[in-house]
Amino acid sequence: MDFSLSTEEREVRDWVRTFVQRELMPLEPEVLRRERRNEPGLTSDELAALQLKAKESGFWGVQTPEEYGGMGLSAVMTALLEAELGRTFVPFRFGGAADNILFHANDEQKERYLLPTIAGERKSCFAITEPGAGSDAKNIRTSARKDGADWIINGEKTFITGGNEADFAMVFAVTDPAKGAAGGVTCFLVDRDMGWKSEPIDTMGEWGPASLVFDEVRVPESQILGEEGRGFALAMQWIGRGRYLLPARAIGSCERLISMAIEHANTRETFGAPIATRQAIQWMIADSGVELEALRWLVLHAAWQVDSGMDSRHAQSIAKLYGGIKANEIVDRVLQIHGGMGYTRELPIERWYRELRLLRIYEGTDEIQRRTIARNLLKGHVKIGGALG
Numbered sequence: 001m002d003f004s005l006s007t008e009e010r011e012v013r014d015w016v017r018t019f020v021q022r023e024l025m026p027l028e029p030e031v032l033r034r035e036r037r038n039e040p041g042l043t044s045d046e047l048a049a050l051q052l053k054a055k056e057s058g059f060w061g062v063q064t065p066e067e068y069g070g071m072g073l074s075a076v077m078t079a080l081l082e083a084e085l086g087r088t089f090v091p092f093r094f095g096g097a098a099d100n101i102l103f104h105a106n107d108e109q110k111e112r113y114l115l116p117t118i119a120g121e122r123k124s125c126f127a128i129t130e131p132g133a134g135s136d137a138k139n140i141r142t143s144a145r146k147d148g149a150d151w152i153i154n155g156e157k158t159f160i161t162g163g164n165e166a167d168f169a170m171v172f173a174v175t176d177p178a179k180g181a182a183g184g185v186t187c188f189l190v191d192r193d194m195g196w197k198s199e200p201i202d203t204m205g206e207w208g209p210a211s212l213v214f215d216e217v218r219v220p221e222s223q224i225l226g227e228e229g230r231g232f233a234l235a236m237q238w239i240g241r242g243r244y245l246l247p248a249r250a251i252g253s254c255e256r257l258i259s260m261a262i263e264h265a266n267t268r269e270t271f272g273a274p275i276a277t278r279q280a281i282q283w284m285i286a287d288s289g290v291e292l293e294a295l296r297w298l299v300l301h302a303a304w305q306v307d308s309g310m311d312s313r314h315a316q317s318i319a320k321l322y323g324g325i326k327a328n329e330i331v332d333r334v335l336q337i338h339g340g341m342g343y344t345r346e347l348p349i350e351r352w353y354r355e356l357r358l359l360r361i362y363e364g365t366d367e368i369q370r371r372t373i374a375r376n377l378l379k380g381h382v383k384i385g386g387a388l389g
């Protein structure tokens with residue numbers, strides 16, 4: 001068993017680490033100031049300029065296949081890279097990416113949606129959640145009825161990331177109520193100018209999702225992504241594209257947070273000695289270090305299963321569940337170690353505290369991950385001995 005990185009993995013990891021240190025971390029004070037004023041941390045022009053800078057070194061379309069101009073990196077490499085990006089709260093992501101399900105587009109749709117999205121000219125959003133259907137996504141009510149050669153969409157979507165900025169939405173609607181999710185849900189590509197409206201939703205995080213309203217929105221048959229009735233499988237493919245990626249980012253955040261806690265514990269004195277000499281503080285540091293280490297290997301193991309072509313869903317659910325819970329416990333301890341300062345807005349800890357909370361909710365809540373993990377174990381879909389048998 002070899003836990004070391006290959007030369008290529010190390011080089012990619014080191015390049016991103018340097019990029020984060022040189023280009024992103026210096027922006028942190030300004031990002032915080034802007035966010036405190038309720039402005040975006042980075043303007044879209046600033047983000048585009050940073051993405052271009054990364055592109056000059058070849059970092060573009062991290063998981064986009066090479067035939068589309070991307071890097072086509074493995075899951076393990078992507079996880080390593082996400083962990084590096086997680087070391088800063090500057091809201092950066094590499095350019096050249098597109099939703100995995102857009103690769104199911106036909107040639108004409110690829111020209112209009114996939115390629116402009118990869119080029120950064122168009123923005124997409126993924127819209128399945130509704131006011132009455134979140135965890136229970138099979139219960140969606142948004143409908144599409146046939147009218148001649150067109151479809152008429154009616155319904156409301158909620159909590160849609162990027163929904164207020166998107167040029168087009170990938171919308172999941174019921175086209176055959178009798179079949180429901182088993183063959184009666186279809187995915188439509190719907191341009192904003194086809195008539196849907198969006199409204200931002202204020203959240204405790206620094207970026208807000210949106211609600212989308214479809215009121216008799218008419219779309220031609222050619223807007224169906226994939227096949228009529230096969231939309232639910234596409235939705236599951238989008239959600240399952242990389243559950244390991246969310247906790248991967250949390251690895252970097254936890255590394256940075258624990259480093260802050262160590263530095264503070266070694267320098268802050270109370271009752272004549274650094275707080276690092278107190279067992280209460282040492283145990284918080286120890287538990288955080290152990291959990292971070294466990295998280296790192298759960299994430300990399302799930303990514304390795306993806307690269308090996310194995311059914312990685314169980315491993316990914318474990319990594320997502322553990323990452324959400326432990327990252328929240330770690331940021332809470334780090335805040336505690338900083339005392340009153342941890343609670344202020346002078347330090348970014350409270351910002352991470354709010355951001356990491358989302359990890360336990362979106363793309364499958366803790367409870368839904370546990371439901372999946374328990375079902376796999378109780379029904380014998382996976383062995384209790386793990387991937388080694």
Ligand SMILES: Cc1cc2nc3c(=O)[nH]c(=O)nc-3n(C[C@H](O)[C@H](O)[C@H](O)COP(=O)(O)OP(=O)(O)OC[C@H]3O[C@@H](n4cnc5c(N)ncnc54)[C@H](O)[C@@H]3O)c2cc1C
Nearest residue numbers: 126127128129133134135136159160161209362363365367
């Ligand atoms: C910031 C943000 C961004 C998001 N981005 C998107 C997006 O881009 N696109 C999109 O379509 N959706 C998006 N979502 C929606 C997100 O996926 C849902 O909020 C999530 O799946 C939970 O659904 P819900 O909010 O309806 O909660 P509910 O499903 O109503 O659940 C409420 C509570 O009950 C628990 N629960 C539910 N069922 C069970 C069960 N069977 N057993 C035990 N407990 C259960 C849940 O875990 C939760 O604690 C986003 C949400 C947020 C907050």
